[in-house]
Structures are given as C-alpha cells and as structure tokens.
Amino acid sequence: MTRVLVTGGAGYIGSHACKALALAGYDPVVVDNLSLGHADAVKWGPLEVGDIRNSAFLNKVITQYKPEVVMHFAASSTVGESVADPAKYYSNNVMGSLTLLEAVRLNEIETFILSSTCATYGIPTCLPILENAPRNPISPYGATKLAVEHALADYGTAYGLKWAAMRYFNAAGADLDGELGERHEPETHVIPLAIQAALSHRPVFNVLGRDYPTPDGSAVRDYVHVADIADAHVRAIDYLKAGGESSAFNLGTGIGTSVIEILEAVQRCTGRKLDIRFQPRRPGDPASLYAAATKAAELLGWHPQHREIDTIVGSAVSWFRHNLAA
Numbered sequence: 001m002t003r004v005l006v007t008g009g010a011g012y013i014g015s016h017a018c019k020a021l022a023l024a025g026y027d028p029v030v031v032d033n034l035s036l037g038h039a040d041a042v043k044w045g046p047l048e049v050g051d052i053r054n055s056a057f058l059n060k061v062i063t064q065y066k067p068e069v070v071m072h073f074a075a076s077s078t079v080g081e082s083v084a085d086p087a088k089y090y091s092n093n094v095m096g097s098l099t100l101l102e103a104v105r106l107n108e109i110e111t112f113i114l115s116s117t118c119a120t121y122g123i124p125t126c127l128p129i130l131e132n133a134p135r136n137p138i139s140p141y142g143a144t145k146l147a148v149e150h151a152l153a154d155y156g157t158a159y160g161l162k163w164a165a166m167r168y169f170n171a172a173g174a175d176l177d178g179e180l181g182e183r184h185e186p187e188t189h190v191i192p193l194a195i196q197a198a199l200s201h202r203p204v205f206n207v208l209g210r211d212y213p214t215p216d217g218s219a220v221r222d223y224v225h226v227a228d229i230a231d232a233h234v235r236a237i238d239y240l241k242a243g244g245e246s247s248a249f250n251l252g253t254g255i256g257t258s259v260i261e262i263l264e265a266v267q268r269c270t271g272r273k274l275d276i277r278f279q280p281r282r283p284g285d286p287a288s289l290y291a292a293a294t295k296a297a298e299l300l301g302w303h304p305q306h307r308e309i310d311t312i313v314g315s316a317v318s319w320f321r322h323n324l325a326a
C-alpha cells in the first residue's frame with residue numbers, strides 16, 4: 001500500500017482527505033500539531049503529534065513510516081488574521097513548508113501535493129479564473145501560499161520533485177456519512193457561521209457588504225464540497241504517478257453563489273429563519289471569485305459530485321445537528 005504523509009490531517013480538509021485516501025487504498029499517516037485540528041478526526045491511520053517546522057520530528061516520522069507521497073494541508077489560513085499578524089503566516093506557511101520540503105528532498109520522497117488557494121490570484125482581472133491568470137495576492141495569507149508554490153516549482157525543476165498545487169476556492173460542507181465536519185475555532189467561514197446562527201437561540205447573521213457589483217449586492221464565491229476536494233487530491237497522486245506533468249489545478253465548481261443565496265440555502269436546510277443584518281464590507285474581500293476548473297476535469301478526470309448548494313449546505317447542517325449542542 002502506498003503510504004501518504006498527511007500534514008494537517010486532523011483539520012477540516014485534511015481529515016476528509018485521509019478518508020478518501022483510505023477508501024482509495026492508500027495508507028495515510030497524519031502529522032499535526034493539533035493547534036487547530038482535532039485528534040478524534042484522525043480515524044484512518046496513525047497520528048504523530050508535532051510541528052512541521054521541527055525538522056528532527058519530521059525526519060523521525062519519515063524514517064519510521066517511509067511515505068512515498070506528502071500531502072500538505074498544515075497551515076494558518078485566515079485572511080484577516082494574516083493581515084494583523086503576518087509573522088505567524090510567514091513562519092507557519094513559508095518556514096513550515098520549506099522545512100517540510102527539505103525533509104522531503106533529503107529523504108528522497110518523490111511526490112508532493114500542496115493545499116493552495118484562490119487567494120493566490122488576488123483581485124481577478126477576469127472571471128471565471130483560469131490557472132494562468134495573474135497571481136497578485138492581496139493578503140499575507142495569499143502571498144505565503146504563492147511563495148510555497150514558487151518553491152515547489154523550483155524544487156521540481158532542480159531536484160525532480162513531482163508536485164501538484166491544488167488551488168481551492170471555498171471549501172464547504174461535511175462528510176456525507178456524517179463522520180467528519182468543519183470544526184474551526186474560532187470559525188470565520190460563512191456557511192458554518194450561518195448554520196450555527198440558524199440553529200441557535202439568537203439567529204442573527206451579519207452580511208458583510210451589500211454594495212458589491214453583483215446581482216444581489218452581496219459577495220459571490222465558488223463553494224466546493226470538501227469530499228470533492230479530497231477526491232481531487234487522490235486523483236492528483238494517481239496523475240503524477242502515471243507520469244503527469246507537475247502543475248497547479250483550480251478546484252471549484254465554476255458556480256458563483258452569493259452570501260444572500262447561501263443564507264437562503266441555510267434557511268431551507270435548517271427550516272429556521274435567520275435575522276439578517278447588513279454590515280460594511282470586510283477589508284480585503286473581492287466582490288466575486290469563481291473558478292474555471294476545466295484543467296482538473298481534463299487532466300485529473302475530476303468532476304465535482306456535490307455541486308448543488310443545498311447538498312453542500314445540507315451536509316454541513318446535518319453535521320452540526322449531530323455535533324452542536326444547540
């Protein structure tokens with residue numbers, strides 16, 4: 001069985017990836033410092049608790065498990081926090097990834113899959129966003145992820161590392177079997193926040209911006225189901241192992257959904273009414289982001305299976321109903 005080292009595998013997307021890997025016949029080993037993740041989300045292989053910035057720890061884990069592939073989810077990933085505390089982002093995302101990449105190089109691991117983000121594009125010059133669009137991040141978070149993408153490409157050229165950079169749009173939803181969900185603390189993402197509000201006794205929800213140049217004035221994003229993101233990662237391993245060229249892939253559905261449309265879906269899926277209030281825009285939020293994901297379709301054979309917003313939101317509602325003390 002091919003062993004895959006999954007950094008950040010106790011987190012939201014990494015834990016879903018471990019499940020997808022195990023179902024596809026891979027053997028995931030998780031490295032996570034549990035700064036944000038949850039040990040009980042690691043269900044498909046061992047958990048080694050430690051920090052990716054600790055090269056001695058990484059070398060010990062790699063020597064013990066001998067992974068053939070690294071899937072790298074561990075990062076700090078809140079845009080606003082990155083503006084307030086860029087040092088944390090350069091340390092965790094850049095130094096952490098470079099430490100990991102060095103361990104990969106010195107231990108001769110051939111294949112590396114990176115969690116990247118649509119935040120590497122910044123404000124798009126045209127929509128939908130293609131992989132070759134200009135990359136001008138407007139936050140330290142996006143800048144740190146772009147820096148790691150550059151390092152990957154250089155490691156590929158110089159050392160022969162095979163890599164894929166997966167640029168997710170808005171990861172959303174929960175495992176459809178109810179085994180995993182989104183448990184960020186603090187939560188900043190619109191879908192879990194709106195669901196938590198709807199299921200609470202004080203269902204106030206703040207829409208951040210109502211004057212965007214979008215059909216209903218609220219910001220538009222491309223919400224992609226976390227299980228589909230996990231599936232794309234497994235496909236990326238298969239693609240690289242089959243000799244596919246190292247590359248970046250957008251992971252989105254191509255469908256733009258506004259914040260107001262999200263709230264309508266949350267109200268349908270919970271059967272609860274939200275008390276919607278409008279607030280000023282959140283600094284740094286682009287008006288509209290949605291992907292052209294045709295490259296992932298063509299090269300990885302990736303076709304998101306859960307594209308309907310009610311399926312995405314409904315899976316998250318189901319998770320919260322079973323796991324939130326309302």
Ligand SMILES: NC(=O)c1ccc[n+]([C@@H]2O[C@H](COP(=O)([O-])OP(=O)(O)OC[C@H]3O[C@@H](n4cnc5c(N)ncnc54)[C@H](O)[C@@H]3O)[C@@H](O)[C@H]2O)c1
Binds near residue numbers: 007033035
């Ligand atoms: N959630 C999204 O919509 C989204 C969108 C684009 C990209 N991404 C990227 O996907 C990845 C996973 O995101 P997520 O939403 O699952 O986040 P998450 O916070 O749920 O998971 C990250 C995991 O990494 C661990 N971690 C963080 N720093 C670490 C370190 N130095 N050493 C070891 N472990 C560490 C945390 O404990 C956590 O379990 C991140 O790289 C993020 O930038 C997420």
Ligand SMILES: O=c1ccn([C@@H]2O[C@H](COP(=O)(O)OP(=O)(O)O[C@H]3O[C@H](CO)[C@H](O)[C@H](O)[C@H]3O)[C@@H](O)[C@H]2O)c(=O)[nH]1
Binds near residue numbers: 259
């Ligand atoms: O209480 C809230 C929270 C969010 N929003 C709005 O909902 C939309 C989506 O916001 P999220 O915070 O859920 O997601 P982002 O688009 O900001 O973030 C996503 O895209 C980023 C890049 O742009 C990063 O990759 C990040 O990890 C990923 O979750 C934004 O317009 C935001 O202003 C609200 O209206 N009210």
